[in-house]
Amino acid sequence: MAALPSLRPADRLLDAATRLFTLHGIRAVGIDQVIAAAGVAKSSLYQAFGSKEALVVAYLERQDAADRAAYRAAVTGVRDGVERVLTSFDLAIAGAGRRSYRGCLYLNAATEFPEPGHPVAEAVEAHRAWVRARWSEALGDRGPERDSLVARTQVLYDGGIAGVKCARSTAPIVLAREMAAGLLGANTPENASR
Amino acid sequence: MAALPSLRPADRLLDAATRLFTLHGIRAVGIDQVIAAAGVAKSSLYQAFGSKEALVVAYLERQDAADRAAYRAAVTGVRDGVERVLTSFDLAIAGAGRRSYRGCLYLNAATEFPEPGHPVAEAVEAHRAWVRARWSEALGDRGPERDSLVARTQVLYDGGIAGVKCARSTAPIVLAREMAAGLLGANTPENASR
DNA sequence: AGACAGTAAAACAGATCTGTCTTATGGGGA
DNA sequence: TCCCCATAAGACAGATCTGTTTTACTGTCT
Numbered sequence: 001m002a003a004l005p006s007l008r009p010a011d012r013l014l015d016a017a018t019r020l021f022t023l024h025g026i027r028a029v030g031i032d033q034v035i036a037a038a039g040v041a042k043s044s045l046y047q048a049f050g051s052k053e054a055l056v057v058a059y060l061e062r063q064d065a066a067d068r069a070a071y072r073a074a075v076t077g078v079r080d081g082v083e084r085v086l087t088s089f090d091l092a093i094a095g096a097g098r099r100s101y102r103g104c105l106y107l108n109a110a111t112e113f114p115e116p117g118h119p120v121a122e123a124v125e126a127h128r129a130w131v132r133a134r135w136s137e138a139l140g141d142r143g144p145e146r147d148s149l150v151a152r153t154q155v156l157y158d159g160g161i162a163g164v165k166c167a168r169s170t171a172p173i174v175l176a177r178e179m180a181a182g183l184l185g186a187n188t189p190e191n192a193s194r
Numbered sequence: 195m196a197a198l199p200s201l202r203p204a205d206r207l208l209d210a211a212t213r214l215f216t217l218h219g220i221r222a223v224g225i226d227q228v229i230a231a232a233g234v235a236k237s238s239l240y241q242a243f244g245s246k247e248a249l250v251v252a253y254l255e256r257q258d259a260a261d262r263a264a265y266r267a268a269v270t271g272v273r274d275g276v277e278r279v280l281t282s283f284d285l286a287i288a289g290a291g292r293r294s295y296r297g298c299l300y301l302n303a304a305t306e307f308p309e310p311g312h313p314v315a316e317a318v319e320a321h322r323a324w325v326r327a328r329w330s331e332a333l334g335d336r337g338p339e340r341d342s343l344v345a346r347t348q349v350l351y352d353g354g355i356a357g358v359k360c361a362r363s364t365a366p367i368v369l370a371r372e373m374a375a376g377l378l379g380a381n382t383p384e385n386a387s388r
Numbered sequence: 389a390g391a392c393a394g395t396a397a398a399a400c401a402g403a404t405c406t407g408t409c410t411t412a413t414g415g416g417g418a
Numbered sequence: 419t420c421c422c423c424a425t426a427a428g429a430c431a432g433a434t435c436t437g438t439t440t441t442a443c444t445g446t447c448t
Contacts, residue, residue: 009395025308027221030435041396046437102308110360111305112219114296128360148369155370159353166304166322175342176349203425224405235426240407 009044016040017059022105026056026112053119060109060123067091068130081138082184085153088131089177092157096164096173103165107158128154139184149184156180203238210234211253216299220250220306247313254303254317261285262324275332276378279347282325283371286351290358290367297359301352322348333378343378350374 007015016038020029031052035042049055070091075084095101102108106124113120135150142149160176201209210232214223225246229236243249264285269278289295296302300318307314329344336343354370 023308025221025306027219027306031437032435039396042398042437043439044395047394052436103305107356107360108305111297111302112221114217114219114359116362125360151366151369152373155350155353155357155366155373157353158356158366159349159351159370162301162352162356163349165308166301166319168310172345172349172352175345176353179346179349225407226405233426236407236428237409238425241424246406 009038009040010048012038012040013045013048013055014059014062017055018063021056021059022102022108023100025102026109056109056113057119057123060106060120060127063105064123064127064130067127071134081141082181082186084138085135085184086177086181086186088135089157089160089173089180092161093170093173093177096161096170101164104158104161107161131157152183153180156183203232203234204242206232206234207239207242207249208253208256211249212257215250215253216296216302217294219296220303250303250307251313251317254300254314254321257299258317258321258324261321265328275335276375276380278332279329279378280371280375280380282329283351283354283367283374286355286367287364287371290355290364295358298352298355301355325351346377347374350377 013034016034017029020033020037031042031045034055035045045055049058071088074087074091078084078087106127109120110124115121132150132154135153136146139146139149156176156179160173163172163176164170207228210228211223214227214231225236225239228249229239239249243252265282268281268285272278272281300321303314304318309315326344326348329347330340333340333343350370350373354367357366357370358364
């Protein structure tokens with residue numbers, strides 16, 4: 001009822017789960033809310049995923065795949081490594097600008113499932129490792145300081161996103177982008193002015 | 195049973211709540227677990243706090259008070275403003291070094307109660323505003339760039355702590371401290387070497 | 389046409405959640 | 419001594435949670 005019934009139940013469930021989990025948190029949303037928002041039978045959820053935990057992991061993995069695709073599309077034609085890294089910030093800024101933004105869904109999921117080795121925590125770490133790998137390859141010409149730059153970039157990235165969640169303003173992530181541009185020595189107007 | 199019964203029920207409840215909430219998350223821990231760990235009757239909890247939400251707020255406020263006291267004690271005798279700001283990072287590093295560290299409990303609480311205006315969210319923001327105020331007064335001699343420095347410091351601080359939670363290593367917050375020292379121009383050995 | 393796979397709807401089970409209420413006990417002050 | 423209040427212990431209520439099962443419908447393929 002809620003969504004167009006043209007999609008298969010698994011897709012409608014993931015769409016509804018993404019909307020509800022990102023907005024209210026994972027533990028705060030029950031299975032009944034998900035199936036109601038998806039317009040799907042409970043048996044279809046357990047047929048498709050088997051458990052709520054598996055649905056959560058699938059939600060994270062689908063978002064991870066979407067984020068990777070968005071990054072690939074956004075950096076197409078971008079040659080400069082620093083610009084490619086800053087593209088991640090631009091994508092985060094665009095996401096943070098949406099009303100009802102509730103912070104990084106990977107960090108949020110890691111917060112709600114803090115047990116080490118938990119499948120949710122591993123899905124989160126897989127995403128973060130992928131991000132670091134992209135930045136690392138983008139900064140491949142920096143020699144031995146590359147790893148340090150990647151680590152510092154992640155501090156800025158995480159801090160910017162965490163600030164957005166609390167301040168309900170995109171200012172922290174915009175500032176983090178500026179700091180990353182300074183760290184990496186970008187030749188951009190906003191960096192040259194400072 | 196669990197704790198020494200010398201403390202009053204409210205204090206034992208807050209002790210147990212702090213231990214359980216920081217370790218497993220707030221929504222993941224039920225009232226029954228808290229009273230069992232505190233060795234206290236359920237009626238005492240509702241007598242003292244009235245609701246789980248009020249207990250959560252009290253937990254955050256007590257931790258906030260403890261953090262303020264720890265900061266005041268740690269900066270006693272520290273004259274240099276930059277050193278005072280870096281003291282916050284040193285305290286965070288010390289906290290992050292404990293095994294079973296699960297990240298900033300304020301950011302975690304904000305993640306679990308994302309609704310704007312929620313009492314928990316307001317308690318979190320109160321703590322963050324206090325931190326910014328301390329940094330702002332410590333950097334009082336920086337003129338108009340002071341606000342920008344405070345905002346940048348918070349990006350580093352939040353990012354360092356968020357990284358610790360995922361990486362299960364103190365490296366990100368140590369790195370964030372180093373970046374903050376560089377940002378603020380500290381005359382410390384680790385900063386002078388770079 | 390008929391069989392079948394996928395799905396909706398809803399009852400159901402068992403656990404767990406928050407919060408209330410009752411009863412009993414024990415220690416401290418009048 | 420006696421009373422009273424804080425507290426412990428636990429039953430209880432009602433809601434909600436995850437997950438299972440049953441029944442019925444519907445579109446598709448042979």
